[in-house]
Structures are given as structure tokens and as C-alpha cells.
Amino acid sequence: MTYRYQQLEQWLxxxxxxxxxxxxxxxxxxxxxxSQKSLSKATVMHALQRLEALGxxxxxxxxxxxxxxxxxQTQAPAVPTQIAAPxxxxxxxxxxxxxxxxxxxxxxxxxxxxxxPHSLVTLxxxxxxxxxxxxxxxxxxxxxxxxxxxxxxxxxxxxxxxxWSVSPEQLCITSGCQHALFLALMASCERGDVVAVxxxxxxxxxxxxxxxxxxGVEVPSSSDQGMDLDxxxxxxxxxxxxxxxxxxxxxxxxxxxxxxxxxxxxxxLANRHDLVVIEDDIYADTAxxxxxxxxxxxxxxxxxxxxxxxxxSLSRDLRxxxxxxxxxxxxxxxxxxxxxxxxxxxxxxxxxDFMADGSYATxxxxxxxxxxxxxxxxxxxxxxxxxDIRVSRPEGGLAVxxxxxxxxxxxxxxxxxxxxxxxxxxxxLFSITGQFGNCLRMSFAHPxxxxxxxxxxxxxxxxERIG
Amino acid sequence: MTYRYQQLEQWLxxxxxxxxxxxxxxxxxxxxxxSQKSLSKATVMHALQRLEALGxxxxxxxxxxxxxxxxxQTQAPAVPTQIAAPxxxxxxxxxxxxxxxxxxxxxxxxxxxxxxPHSLVTLxxxxxxxxxxxxxxxxxxxxxxxxxxxxxxxxxxxxxxxxWSVSPEQLCITSGCQHALFLALMASCERGDVVAVxxxxxxxxxxxxxxxxxxGVEVPSSSDQGMDLDxxxxxxxxxxxxxxxxxxxxxxxxxxxxxxxxxxxxxxLANRHDLVVIEDDIYADTAxxxxxxxxxxxxxxxxxxxxxxxxxSLSRDLRxxxxxxxxxxxxxxxxxxxxxxxxxxxxxxxxxDFMADGSYATxxxxxxxxxxxxxxxxxxxxxxxxxDIRVSRPEGGLAVxxxxxxxxxxxxxxxxxxxxxxxxxxxxLFSITGQFGNCLRMSFAHPxxxxxxxxxxxxxxxxERIG
Numbered sequence: 001m002t003y004r005y006q007q008l009e010q011w012l013x014x015x016x017x018x019x020x021x022x023x024x025x026x027x028x029x030x031x032x033x034x035s036q037k038s039l040s041k042a043t044v045m046h047a048l049q050r051l052e053a054l055g056x057x058x059x060x061x062x063x064x065x066x067x068x069x070x071x072x073q074t075q076a077p078a079v080p081t082q083i084a085a086p087x088x089x090x091x092x093x094x095x096x097x098x099x100x101x102x103x104x105x106x107x108x109x110x111x112x113x114x115x116x117p118h119s120l121v122t123l124x125x126x127x128x129x130x131x132x133x134x135x136x137x138x139x140x141x142x143x144x145x146x147x148x149x150x151x152x153x154x155x156x157x158x159x160x161x162x163x164w165s166v167s168p169e170q171l172c173i174t175s176g177c178q179h180a181l182f183l184a185l186m187a188s189c190e191r192g193d194v195v196a197v198x199x200x201x202x203x204x205x206x207x208x209x210x211x212x213x214x215x216g217v218e219v220p221s222s223s224d225q226g227m228d229l230d231x232x233x234x235x236x237x238x239x240x241x242x243x244x245x246x247x248x249x250x251x252x253x254x255x256x257x258x259x260x261x262x263x264x265x266x267x268x269l270a271n272r273h274d275l276v277v278i279e280d281d282i283y284a285d286t287a288x289x290x291x292x293x294x295x296x297x298x299x300x301x302x303x304x305x306x307x308x309x310x311x312x313s314l315s316r317d318l319r320x321x322x323x324x325x326x327x328x329x330x331x332x333x334x335x336x337x338x339x340x341x342x343x344x345x346x347x348x349x350x351x352x353d354f355m356a357d358g359s360y361a362t363x364x365x366x367x368x369x370x371x372x373x374x375x376x377x378x379x380x381x382x383x384x385x386x387x388d389i390r391v392s393r394p395e396g397g398l399a400v401x402x403x404x405x406x407x408x409x410x411x412x413x414x415x416x417x418x419x420x421x422x423x424x425x426x427x428x429l430f431s432i433t434g435q436f437g438n439c440l441r442m443s444f445a446h447p448x449x450x451x452x453x454x455x456x457x458x459x460x461x462x463x464e465r466i467g
Numbered sequence: 468m469t470y471r472y473q474q475l476e477q478w479l480x481x482x483x484x485x486x487x488x489x490x491x492x493x494x495x496x497x498x499x500x501x502s503q504k505s506l507s508k509a510t511v512m513h514a515l516q517r518l519e520a521l522g523x524x525x526x527x528x529x530x531x532x533x534x535x536x537x538x539x540q541t542q543a544p545a546v547p548t549q550i551a552a553p554x555x556x557x558x559x560x561x562x563x564x565x566x567x568x569x570x571x572x573x574x575x576x577x578x579x580x581x582x583x584p585h586s587l588v589t590l591x592x593x594x595x596x597x598x599x600x601x602x603x604x605x606x607x608x609x610x611x612x613x614x615x616x617x618x619x620x621x622x623x624x625x626x627x628x629x630x631w632s633v634s635p636e637q638l639c640i641t642s643g644c645q646h647a648l649f650l651a652l653m654a655s656c657e658r659g660d661v662v663a664v665x666x667x668x669x670x671x672x673x674x675x676x677x678x679x680x681x682x683g684v685e686v687p688s689s690s691d692q693g694m695d696l697d698x699x700x701x702x703x704x705x706x707x708x709x710x711x712x713x714x715x716x717x718x719x720x721x722x723x724x725x726x727x728x729x730x731x732x733x734x735x736l737a738n739r740h741d742l743v744v745i746e747d748d749i750y751a752d753t754a755x756x757x758x759x760x761x762x763x764x765x766x767x768x769x770x771x772x773x774x775x776x777x778x779x780s781l782s783r784d785l786r787x788x789x790x791x792x793x794x795x796x797x798x799x800x801x802x803x804x805x806x807x808x809x810x811x812x813x814x815x816x817x818x819x820d821f822m823a824d825g826s827y828a829t830x831x832x833x834x835x836x837x838x839x840x841x842x843x844x845x846x847x848x849x850x851x852x853x854x855d856i857r858v859s860r861p862e863g864g865l866a867v868x869x870x871x872x873x874x875x876x877x878x879x880x881x882x883x884x885x886x887x888x889x890x891x892x893x894x895x896l897f898s899i900t901g902q903f904g905n906c907l908r909m910s911f912a913h914p915x916x917x918x919x920x921x922x923x924x925x926x927x928x929x930x931e932r933i934g
Contacts, residue, residue, distance in 0.1 A: 096801065096804070099804075100611070100612060100804065105607065106604075106607070106608075111603055111604055111605050111607075111608050112603045112604050113602060113603045114602065114603040114604075115602065115603070116601050116602055116603065116605070116606065117606075120601070120606050124598045124599065124601060127598060128595045128598055128599070131591045131594060131595055132591065132595070134583050134587065134591060134784075135580060135581065135582065135583055136578055136579045136580045136581040136582070136583065137573075137578055137579050137581075137913060138578050138583070138784070139583065139587050139781075139782040139783060139784050140572065140573070140578075140782075140783055140912060140913070141573075141578050141783060141784070142778075142783050142784075143784070144567070145567060175642055175807050176807060176808055176809075178805070178806065178807060178808045179806060179807045179808075182805070182806040182807070191658065204805070204808070207804075207805040208805055208806070210805075211801075211802060211805050211806070311609075311808075314606075315606040315607075316606060316607055316608060316609045316809075317601075317605070317606050317608070317609075317610070317811050317812050317813060318811065319807070319808075319809065319810060319811045334563065334678075335678060337563070337566075337567070337674075338645070338649070338671070338674040338675055338677075338678050339645065339646060339649040339675070339678070340642050340643060340645060340646045340649070340786070341643055341645045341646075341671070341778075341786075342643075342783075342786065343786060344784050344785065344786045344814075345784050346784060347811075347814075445607060446604060446607070
């Protein structure tokens with residue numbers, strides 16, 4: 001980036017994101033900006049007009065420029081109503097390739113340079129110190145299969161703040177949440193069993209069903225309520241369902257936070273139909289408000305297997321997750337031992353130290369505000385798109401769920417967008433019946449800078465041209 | 468350790484292990500030791516007699532004390548001759564508990580204090596540096612499913628020194644060798660398939676068969692030749708075998724290095740019967756001599772899946788392994804993605820740097836001599852045991868295979884030894900038909916110091932009392 005208007009644009013953008021100027025607040029006047037930054041009026045106007053085009057600021061005649069604050073009209077995406085019979089899950093190679101790229105949760109295809117955030121530097125220091133504490137013949141020993149006791153203790157303390165009382169003995173450390181989900185399914189289900197999933201639902205789960213030879217049945221899930229429990233009850237009456245995988249806190253891609261009453265009803269259904277409930281809790285710590293209690297806190301019959309990790313709330317490169325396996329816990333721990341022996345001890349100790357000194361809690365608190373602002377910026381930008389779209393407004397997580405006009409096929413859009421350096425996650429990835437062809441998941445995990453806003457604008461142009 | 472005779476004993480022990488005095492060589496005289504170390508004659512005698520009792524030195528009348536060098540009579544343990552039909556594998560909880568403890572490969576139950584070996588300090592520095600190189604939003608990206616390219620490059624270079632030409636694209640990084648074996652079996656076999664294993668064979672593999680619902684058939688394996696190929700040919704004629712898991716380089720527990728002719732014959736059988744061959748290569752780098760070529764180097768039909776890791780040759784706490792999946796490679800990589808998403812990038816980079824600067828090669832070279840000396844010390848000590856034993860004499864690996872007199876039951880011996888602070892790995896762990904009740908695996912992975920030699924002596928006393 002070299003032009004002066006771009007530098008100003010970047011500075012204004014950052015100020016808006018840091019709420020130096022509140023939503024609805026007035027930006028410095030053109031004259032003020034000219035003199036403060038020693039820029040020509042044309043340069044200042046250029047920057048402001050670009051931000052206006054992105055929907056982030058608006059000009060009010062004779063008053064100046066204001067940070068956009070229209071309560072963005074987010075009409076929630078439609079929810080499917082028909083339910084298909086359980087079926088074996090197959091996933092194409094194209095989807096697999098997309099899954100790889102989109103797991104990064106970024107509109108841009110490659111990592112950016114720049115400084116590591118402060119909390120990540122602290123985390124890495126903790127891990128480095130744990131490495132330097134290794135002594136004697138420690139390195140010739142495997143960690144115990146359940147994982148490091150101190151880390152499990154910290155996770156239990158963190159859980160207790162959310163109304164979930166768990167002992168370290170009820171936790172088993174895994175290589176991330178996907179690994180936890182895999183162990184949970186492998187321990188509780190057998191080939192051919194029917195597993196209910198949310199629709200739209202996380203593609204990683206659908207892939208697991210495919211690999212384990214399980215059948216999937218899709219239960220419609222809305223972006224405000226989560227799983228449709230009327231529909232789920234129908235499913236349970238019509239078919240023998242063994243397990244259900246649900247993400248009550250900011251499910252990807254719907255972003256829904258399941259309301260308390262729905263949680264109680266889900267657990268009642270699970271008890272009545274003797275279901276294994278696998279709770280994917282990975283997004284809970286990204287809550288913009290209070291971190292919600294897990295469904296597991298309502299589990300009176302020891303049937304909820306909770307799976308989580310630090311990949312979404314801290315770092316994807318740690319590869320550390322955990323599972324609390326209810327009545328299947330012993331088998332899960334056995335499976336972990338047999339398929340992997342152990343996790344790395346020093347890494348767990350480093351993360352445990354990071355949590356113990358309060359750095360993780362601080363990090364989550366700081367991130368919360370950042371993520372909410374990033375979501376708001378994205379919704380503002382989307383509000384200025386010319387075509388008719390519906391979009392979720394999640395209160396946590398890292399992405400919105402977007403419904404485009406019917407003719408748009410997001411699978412082909414994916415390839416065309418990638419050519420232009422924009423990564424989207426197309427809707428069909430989130431379904432085993434090929435639904436959501438005109439939907440996509442769009443990430444707000446990263447700060448909005450010029451390059452990302454321009455990627456967004458390129459995407460809008462592409463869609464307009466198709467639609 | 469506080470007594471002066473113990474200090475002298477330790478000093479002599481170390482000298483013997485470092486070959487300051489060659490096997491068969493004379494130790495300093497009692498008078499020399501008294502004056503060199505300012506000790507009384509009684510103290511010096513005490514230390515020498517203890518070493519003599521351990522079989523490490525011998526007194527020759529009027530000549531002094533000599534380092535034991537009798538060409539230790541290692542009569543190889545017997546090899547089973549009967550072959551049982553394929554059967555589902557079940558493993559008891561007791562065995563699972565033992566498996567946990569014995570994976571540490573130490574006679575003593577807990578890690579020891581002291582300094583970390585030099586090469587481990589270097590390794591940890593490399594990992595620390597890789598951590599500090601993280602920048603920008605690296606932490607928000609998952610590594611590619613195949614694993615870090617630079618690490619795969621290093622592994623390919625290492626492989627090429629052993630006559631195996633592999634490209635980085637043919638390698639997939641895993642969480643250790645056990646994880647690689649799991650992926651290999653899951654990708655190439657289906658529930659109910661028959662898998663041939665060595666007998667005695669690695670318990671981790673037997674556990675995997677149990678968990679994946681595979682049937683096992685045991686092929687007798689001797690400590691000098693490895694798998695008995697006449698027996699294997701019989702098995703192949705009588706039953707439909709899908710895959711065979713073999714560890715041609717220093718298999719645990721037999722320690723055998725499969726001779727070149729046997730390797731060729733094994734591959735011919737595999738080609739004729741269209742077998743999946745899963746090669747567990749984890750001990751190759753512990754060779755006391757030249758590192759042998761892998762079986763994979765003879766694979767002309769793309770049917771050998773090679774699995775390995777750095778756990779035995781470098782550190783068990785890294786949790787880094789690899790698999791080269793032959794015609795099943797794509798499916799293996801897919802399974803890794805689906806069950807775990809990715810491996811930690813910074814960790815792989817650290818290990819890759821460690822290999823690239825030659826530190827790994829240096830480490831393996833140094834370790835080679837140490838391990839041979841430790842094996843020799845163990846064989847010497849065992850030669851002085853009063854009961855009739857047979858023991859393997861491996862040219863690599865970390866353990867010997869020991870056959871005790873018939874009445875000894877090593878499963879109950881395990882529990883009694885543990886009470887006295889000694890860990891053994893009982894024979895039945897290495898069989899799915901409960902064979903090897905009077906055998907055990909004994910480790911020489913750690914330097915022999917007083918505490919380990921005393922543990923060995925306690926074990927001999929226990930066995931004598933039982934037998």
C-alpha cells in the first residue's frame with residue numbers, strides 16, 4: 001500500500017474499529033483531516049468516499065461524515081423445511097479441497113505479515129518456558145493418556161465459571177476439537193448408525209460421518225434458535241436415531257445461540273429417546289456477551305459428550321482440545337491411547353501456565369469486543385450491497401451465514417472468487433443433501449483492513465455480475 | 468546416594484559403560500583405587516564385590532578385577548510352532564494398564580531428575596526459535612493436512628541415505644507412529660478383515676486390531692530372523708489375509724533384524740497374495756550398526772505403507788511421526804484431515820531445523836554407541852542370574868526379550884515387581900492368544916546406574932523365589 005489516500009483510509013478504518021468514533025458519531029471534518037494529516041482536500045475526499053462506498057461511513061449534507069449506525073437490517077436466512085431420510089454421507093473431493101482452505105476462516109487466501117498479538121506472544125513464552133523446564137529423562141516418557149493433570153485442572157476451573165462442574169478426571173486431552181468429535185463418535189456409535197446433525201451444519205462433522213460409515217439425518221437449524229426441535233421430534237419418531245451432534249453456542253455456520261428453553265427440551269428428547277448427545281462447544285469462548293453455559297450442565301443422565309478446544313478462541317496451531325465423555329469416557333480415553341498414545345507434555349504445561357496466570361481469561365475478554373466490532377463492520381458493509389441478501393447476526397463465533405439471491409451458485413462462485421484472491425465457504429459444504437446452494441459462510445475473524453474490504457467489494461461485484 | 472562405596476560403584480559403572488576399561492580389560496587395582504579416591508580398602512572391596520554380584524566385573528585370583536567379557540551366552544528364546552486360526556482381538560484392562568506404564572521403556576517407574584542430554588537441549592532450542600518466529604496471523608491458520616513441507620523434505624533426505632527414495636509429497640505427518648499405524652489400518656482394511664501380525668508382536672498393534680474390529684492371526688517370529696516365512700506362507704494358504712504388519716528392523720519385543728533374503732521372500736508373498744504390508748519402521752534409527760534399508764525400498768507394487776516417528780530415536784514427547792501410504796496415501800491423508808485437521812506448524816518447523824543442521828544425525832550416531840553398551844551391560848548382568856534363561860541379543864532397538872523357566876508367570880511377576888519399584892513388560896502383552904506367559908521384555912533404553920542395577924537384582928531375587 002503506497003498512496004496517501006490509502007494511508008488515511010486505513011487510519012480511519014482502524015479508528016472506527018477501535019471505536020475512537022462511536023457508531024453514529026461524527027468523523028473529524030474534511031478541513032481537520034487535511035490539516036492534521038497534511039493532505040490535500042482531494043486526497044481526504046477520496047478516502048472518505050471509498051469508506052462510504054463500503055457502507056462504513058455516511059455523508060450527511062452540511063454536517064460531514066458519520067460512522068454508519070443504521071441498525072443493520074439483517075433478515076435471517078431461510079431455514080429448510082423438508083427433512084430427508086437418513087443416508088450414508090459422501091463428500092466430493094472438491095468439497096474436501098474447499099474445506100482445507102476455508103478452515104482458516106479468512107477472506108484472504110494467505111497469512112499476513114505483521115506483529116503477533118500480545119496474548120499470543122505471552123502464550124508462546126509460556127510454552128518456551130515449559131520446554132526449558134524439561135529435565136533428566138522426561139523426554140523418554142509418554143504423557144499419561146488422559147493428558148496433563150495441571151491443564152485438565154485449568155480447564156475444569158474455566159468450566160466451573162460457566163455453571164459446569166467437572167473434575168479433571170472427567171476430562172481427556174485431545175489433538176483439537178475435531179479429534180475429540182472423532183473419538184466421541186467412534187466410542188459411542190457403530191457403522192450404519194443414524195446420527196442427527198444440524199442443517200446447515202459443520203462440514204467437519206459431516207466428513208467424520210462419511211469416514212466412519214455412519215448415516216446422517218439433517219435437522220433444520222435457524223440462525224436465531226438453532227436446531228428446530230419440532231422437526232427433531234418428528235425425526236426421532238420416524239427413524240431410530242443413535243446420536244445427535246449439536247453446537248448450542250454459536251454453531252457454525254448458523255451462528256445460533258440455542259435458547260434455554262430449547263436446551264431443556266433437547267435434553268428431554270435425548271432422555272426419552274436414549275440418545276448420545278455430542279456437544280461441539282468450540283465457539284463458546286468467542287461469545288460477545290457472557291459465555292453461555294454448556295448443554296452438558298443440564299445433563300442428568302450422563303449422556304452428553306462435550307468436545308472443545310482452543311483453536312477458535314486462542315490459536316489454531318496448538319492442536320489441543322478436550323473431551324468429557326460421560327458414560328463413554330473410559331472407552332474414549334482408551335481409544336485415544338490406542339490411536340495416538342499421548343499428547344505432548346511440555347505443550348500442555350505451557351498452555352496450562354498461560355491459563356493459570358489469567359492470561360487466557362484476559363485474552364478472551366479483549367477478543368470479545370474486537371469480534372463484536374468486526375461483526376458490526378461486516379454487517380455494515382453487507383448492508384450497502386445492492387442485491388437482496390439475508391444474513392445472520394450472531395452474538396458469538398467468527399462468521400455470518402449469508403443467503404444470496406436464488407440464481408447464485410456459491411460453489412462456482414467459490415472458484416471464481418478464489419481466482420480474484422477471495423476465499424468464501426460455499427453453502428453446500430454444510431449439508432449432506434446438497435442444500436444451501438445460494439448460501440455462504442463469511443468470516444469476521446480478522447480485523448477489517450483495506451485488503452479485506454477490497455476483497456469484500458470484489459466479491460460483491462462478482463455476485464452482482466452473476467445474479 | 469550417600470555412601471562412599473556407592474559413589475565409587477557409580478564411578479566404576481560409568482567407566483565401564485564409557486569403555487574407559489574395555490570388556491576383558493583390567494580395572495585399576497584395589498591399592499590404586501584406595502589412593503586415587505582416598506578410600507579405605509574395605510570401601511573399595513565393597514564396591515567391587517557389588518559389581519561382581521551384578522556380573523559386570525569378575526575377580527581373577529592374584530590378578531585383580533576385570534570387566535566381564537565372556538561372550539555372553541544368549542540362547543535365543545523359543546519360537547512358537549503352532550498357529551491359531553484368525554480371531555477377533557480382545558485385550559483386558561490389566562493389559563491396558565501395563566501398556567501405559569511400560570511404554571516408558573524403563574525398569575524404574577518414574578522419570579529421573581538430572582540434566583537433559585545435550586541433543587535434547589538443542590532440539591528444544593530449535594522448537595523455541597520456531598515459536599518466536601510466528602508472526603502476523605499465522606496462529607489463525609491450520610497447517611496443511613500433509614504437514615510442514617520443510618519437515619517432509621528433511622525426512623525424505625534422511626530416507627534417501629537408507630536407499631529409499633521418497634518425495635515429500637509421498638509423506639504425511641502424523642501424531643507419532645501409533646497414529647500412523649492407526650491411519651494405515653483404517654485406510655486399508657475393513658471391520659472383520661484378517662491381519663497377520665508377528666508373534667510375539669507389538670501390543671500397540673494388537674490394541675489397534677481390537678479397536679478397529681479386525682481379526683488377528685499370529686505368525687511366529689524369532690529374535691534372529693523375524694517373521695517365520697514358512698509359517699506365514701501356510702497362513703496365507705489357509706486363510707484369506709488382507710494385511711500384514713511387520714517391523715523388519717528390530718521389532719519389539721523380538722529385536723530381530725529381518726535378513727535381506729527374507730525381505731525379498733516376504734515381498735514376493737505379498738505380491739502373490741495381494742497383501743497390504745504395513746511396515747513399522749520406528750526402531751530403524753536405533754540400529755547399533757548401519758541403519759538398515761526399509762522393506763519399503765523393495766516395494767515394486769506400491770503396497771507397503773511405511774509408518775515411523777522420532778519417539779524411540781529422539782523424544783517421546785514430540786508426538787511427531789509420518790506415514791508413506793503407497794496406493795492408500797490419499798485416503799490416509801484425508802483421514803488425518805478429518806480426524807485431526809492438522810499438526811502443529813511451529814513444532815514441525817523446530818524439528819525440521821534440528822534435522823536440517825545435522826543435529827539429528829549427530830544424535831543418532833552418538834546414541835548408537837550408548838545403546839550398544841547398555842545392551843552389553845544388561846546381557847552381562849543377566850548372564851550372572853542363577854536360573855536358566857534365554858535372551859535375545861538384538862543389534863538395535865531398546866529392549867531384550869527374555870524367556871524364564873516355565874513355572875514363572877510374568878503377569879503376576881509384573882505386579883509383584885511393581886510393588887518393589889521395578890517395571891517389566893510381561894510376555895502375554897505381546898500375543899492375542901495369551902502366549903509367552905514365562906517371557907518378558909526388558910529395556911536397556913536408559914543408562915545403567917546403581918538404582919537400575921539394584922532394580923535388576925531385586926527382580927532376579929523375586930524370580931528365583933517364584934521359580
